[in-house]
Amino acid sequence: MTASSLSLSDHQRAVLALWSEVNASLSAYHKLITSFGAAELAWQAKAEAWRQLGIHHTHIARHEQPEQTRAIIDTIQQALIEGRYGLLFADHPDYPAQLLAIYDPPPLLFYRGDKSRLNQAQIAIVGSRKPTAHAQKTTFDMAQYLAQAGYIVTSGLAMGVDKRAHLGALAQVDSEYQGRTIGVMGTGIDVNYPNHHDKLFSQIIEQGGCIISELLPHTQPHKHTFPRRNRLVAGLSLATIVTEATIQSGSLITARLTSEQGKQVFAIPSHIDNSNAEGCHHLIREGATLVYHPQQVLEDVNAQLGYESYSHKSKDIVDSIDTTESNSSQTNHSQAAKYTNKNKSTAIVANQPPLSNIKSPPSTIVVPEHLTLVYEQLDWHGQDLDALIVTTKLAPPQLIGQLMELELLGIVSVHGGRYLRV
Structure with missing residues (x-):
């Protein structure tokens, strides 16, 4: 990715400027956006206009020093170019649409990783x-x-x-x-x-x-x-x-x-x-x-x-949000609406079997006191006998006997020589 492709637009610089000047205050930021209609207009507004809105005096003091704000933005711009972190704005197609459905979504997200x-x-x-x-x-x-x-x-x-x-x-x-x-x-x-x-x-x-x-x-x-x-x-x-x-x-x-x-x-x-x-x-x-x-x-x-109702869009998981169909902010807001009603969401683990075929665990697990030590060392992925001997510090005959009891109770199974919870 070239440096030019990471250049911030005028709108993005204005969003960053406001976010910096209000010190990431959600209430102050949204009040300014609501009152002025756009980040650019809010940033261009005079300090007196901010004062009339009841914006905190420390935010106004920062607003009256635009040179410092521009220096902060330039520093962030340089960090983006150097790849120290990335930045997503709320109107970007990669911004998590589920956050747009909460009461106070952040206008931007810094990120590292995928x-x-x-x-x-x-x-x-x-x-x-x-x-x-x-x-x-x-x-x-x-x-x-x-x-x-x-x-x-x-x-x-x-x-x-x-x-x-x-x-x-x-x-x-x-x-x-x-x-x-x-x-x-x-x-x-x-x-x-x-x-x-x-x-x-x-x-x-x-x-x-x-x-x-x-x-x-x-x-x-x-x-x-x-x-x-x-x-x-x-x-x-x-x-x-x-x-x-x-x-x-x-x-x-x-x-x-x-x-x-x-x-x-x-x-x-x-x-x-x-x-x-x-x-x-x-x-x-x-x-x-x-x-x-x-x-x-x-x-x-x-x-x-x-x-x-799910379609399998990937090998392992169907994304909650499909951002490949549109790059517009309108698509993001439309997708966010899916999260306001949990019965209409469309995310799923594609490699899960039909729910009717899933074997549910016992409705009540009662582990006898003398078997608790062994049961608590088990997980849902399985451990072999040697590992359990080390963690439980039990003699092999005693450990095997307790594992057999847990199997008979129906709360432990063995697959490929590995013992696991069911």
Whole structure:
């Protein structure tokens, strides 16, 4: 791609100028656009006109220094040319159309990685920054399962559950399924936070995933930037899974926003004395769907999307948004309308069998106490006997005996010498 093809148009420079001068304030930006009708007109307006609209005085002060604004735009332009990150405006065909259906869509998105992921069917996984070991494993396994089924796993790049969700989605043996994750940042696109997540950021990008931010480059983490990030996680996704969360967790904000957007919230239960899971139990009490297996999520999401109506547009997944038919912003808004009614959406995992042929897991799983250790070490992809001996530290005869008991209970099966949950 040539430098000239990355040049910002006058309209795009005006959008960037406003976004910079209002310091990425959604309310101020939309007030200016609504009042003046176009970004160019709002940027050309006098400071007094902004003052009459009630725009904050700090925004007006920046507006009165256009040279600094132009310098910021030139810096972003240079970063685009050098390929440090990319930029999508809301009227671009690659901008995720599902975000146009939320209450306050950002006018632009900075991104690193494969932007095509943004318009593919996504399921969010969120939760505690300090999850239990069991929740970490459950999150990883669930993300891996959903990615292998063809969905993109979206999360917020935080410590704990978010990180395990991203890593689970990336842990695909088949390269065809790698990179099925999107990370939504609560900082500028060039600010890695937490700092020790540098490796995770690189892994997502190198394996074909995508990282996005609506905030301006160099924006540092702040307590106000993460709730707004959560709305994008919810807005991008068809549903949200909370694997473990305290009652004060920011994950409950994501769950609430998901529900307000008319989408399904799933929560994984835990022991009643696990304070780290009080948020999940609260969500279930308030109407979230209790799940204990990722296949249940797939069945519910696929059923909502009208499985029988899909056409298979790709080998592994039919994109939620087909951006190849038109390059106009009108098409984006038309596609966004699909997300306002979950029963009319058109995303699907194309390699899933008909729902009538899917074997559902048992309606109730009761694991005897003496078998709990072994059962908790199993996942939905399978482990061989040697690996289980190492993780359970049980003698082979004892381990084999317990695995046989779990098989007889119908909650574990063995395929090709690998034991897995059913």
